[in-house]
Amino acid sequence: MALSRRKRARLIRGTQYAILVVVAVVFALTADWTRIQQAFFRPEVVREMFPDVITVALLNTVIYTGLGFGFGLALAIPLALMRLSSVAPYRWISGIYVEFFRGLPALLVILAVGNGVPIAFPGAILNKYLALMVALGIVGSAYMAETLRAGIQAVPAGQVEAARSLGMSPMRTTIWVVIPQAFKIILPPLTNELILLTKDSSLALFLGASISEYELTQFGRVALNQYQSLTPVLVAGVCYLIITIPLSYLSRYLEKRGGGKKISSPESTGLDVTP
Amino acid sequence: MTEVVIEITGLTKSFGQLEVLRGIDLTVTRGQVVCVIGPSGSGKSTLLRCVNLLEEPNSGSVVVNGVELNDPDADIDAARTRIGMVFQSFNLFAHQNVLNNLTLAQRKVLKRDRAKAQEVALANLERVGLSEKVNAMPGELSGGQQQRAAIARALSMDPDVMLFDEPTSALDPELVGEVLSVMRQLATEGMTMLVVTHEMQFAREVADTVLFMDAGVVVEQGPATQVIGNPRQERTKSFLHRVLNPVHVDEK
Numbered sequence A: 001m002a003l004s005r006r007k008r009a010r011l012i013r014g015t016q017y018a019i020l021v022v023v024a025v026v027f028a029l030t031a032d033w034t035r036i037q038q039a040f041f042r043p044e045v046v047r048e049m050f051p052d053v054i055t056v057a058l059l060n061t062v063i064y065t066g067l068g069f070g071f072g073l074a075l076a077i078p079l080a081l082m083r084l085s086s087v088a089p090y091r092w093i094s095g096i097y098v099e100f101f102r103g104l105p106a107l108l109v110i111l112a113v114g115n116g117v118p119i120a121f122p123g124a125i126l127n128k129y130l131a132l133m134v135a136l137g138i139v140g141s142a143y144m145a146e147t148l149r150a151g152i153q154a155v156p157a158g159q160v161e162a163a164r165s166l167g168m169s170p171m172r173t174t175i176w177v178v179i180p181q182a183f184k185i186i187l188p189p190l191t192n193e194l195i196l197l198t199k200d201s202s203l204a205l206f207l208g209a210s211i212s213e214y215e216l217t218q219f220g221r222v223a224l225n226q227y228q229s230l231t232p233v234l235v236a237g238v239c240y241l242i243i244t245i246p247l248s249y250l251s252r253y254l255e256k257r258g259g260g261k262k263i264s265s266p267e268s269t270g271l272d273v274t275p
Numbered sequence B: 001m002t003e004v005v006i007e008i009t010g011l012t013k014s015f016g017q018l019e020v021l022r023g024i025d026l027t028v029t030r031g032q033v034v035c036v037i038g039p040s041g042s043g044k045s046t047l048l049r050c051v052n053l054l055e056e057p058n059s060g061s062v063v064v065n066g067v068e069l070n071d072p073d074a075d076i077d078a079a080r081t082r083i084g085m086v087f088q089s090f091n092l093f094a095h096q097n098v099l100n101n102l103t104l105a106q107r108k109v110l111k112r113d114r115a116k117a118q119e120v121a122l123a124n125l126e127r128v129g130l131s132e133k134v135n136a137m138p139g140e141l142s143g144g145q146q147q148r149a150a151i152a153r154a155l156s157m158d159p160d161v162m163l164f165d166e167p168t169s170a171l172d173p174e175l176v177g178e179v180l181s182v183m184r185q186l187a188t189e190g191m192t193m194l195v196v197t198h199e200m201q202f203a204r205e206v207a208d209t210v211l212f213m214d215a216g217v218v219v220e221q222g223p224a225t226q227v228i229g230n231p232r233q234e235r236t237k238s239f240l241h242r243v244l245n246p247v248h249v250d251e252k
Ligand SMILES: Nc1ncnc2c1ncn2[C@@H]1O[C@H](COP(=O)(O)OP(=O)(O)O)[C@@H](O)[C@H]1O
Pocket: B015, B018, B020, B038, B039, B040, B041, B042, B043, B044, B045, B046, B047
């Protein structure tokens, strides 16, 4: 049975719409909408949560993430340079570090740092902010170091040769020419890393905290118990999206502006058929 | 007037098994313009890159301004500030505008303050006719403008000698002239220049000495009128024939 291109396209698209409609109808008929609404959309609970959900919880999420990201980046730069060093032990140390922390669940690292550091270094004052900065930083740095290494290697050799020809030392060349250009290249993946860290900051939940230290997830969970409602979960979720969706758009914008690699086109997924 | 700026003796360079330079001798004196011509792959770029140690020679000596560069203890960064290098692919710093391209090394290496570095940069941009592109990013410039900015960047370090590696080969034909005219002007001002080029007309007019290289050796060298106008070696003749009559390449 030979279909023309146009007929085949119409058939495939029609089938996809049909499936969509069936799923939506089944979902709408089987779910108990009254109970869903009671659980997730209780306006008085939403009102109760303000303004603390913003001024405390969202703010703390941003602070934890920002501190972790900054610390992670500060670790990632030497790690990436070590990975590319001509001194073999540096390469090994960096390689082992990256494989080690990329291979562990973020939660485990947070538990280890949050509870381990006070034991390992008695007298070390580790408040929640510092603990999360270090823990999230370590988790993020393992990924960022690899990204940065790739970025450094993507800087054209001619840029380095030009700098060296002007008498700039390897160190000055790295600082003033290579790293800035590497960062420009890796800005999109770095933004994605920031999104991942934003979500990972929710693991702060497992370190225990005072009210003023609550971030979004913990805030939501406490409110969930308090009001016996799932509405706080929805509110916390919306707050995360307020952070992550703009970042996601920023990442895509940077990627487009940088003329970076294209992600596979829709056709290649076989789901979309061009008219 | 016969102060030696570049003195190369017995220079050899291999990449693995491949012998790219097989004993090069070359002297460039102050104010001299030396053009290097030769077929692709003959080692011209490698020779030039040995003169500022972008490639490390295997043996032989490269003395620039009295400094033996092939000495592991030589202060190579200091020596390089006196040697301007212009690449085929321009290599302007992609993340900086034209002005910062010209001031970066002045400030970080020569330790000039910002005002002085900018003054030098603006003077050199004027020299290459790019005064109005001070704030442009490299990506916004044509190839010819990028190359002129790259020349101005090298000049901003006040070099004793300028190296050019096929500076017009990556350019659209209509942009070649503006770069050659800047180089011609430099030569007139007395700049010492070592130029790898396929522009035979330029070599004829500007070069004091022309070097024909093939397979890692200097086959023939002398005044342009001789090497280009009346070559003695068979290899030089056939190369020039191919370059000067590209359309009739199969006749010979
Ligand atoms: N970094 C390198 N590694 C290996 N081979 C190289 C390298 N640079 C140049 N070569 C080889 O050396 C030879 C001469 O190159 P080059 O000096 O660029 O010639 P030219 O500039 O005259 O065209 C070529 O065969 C080239 O492939």
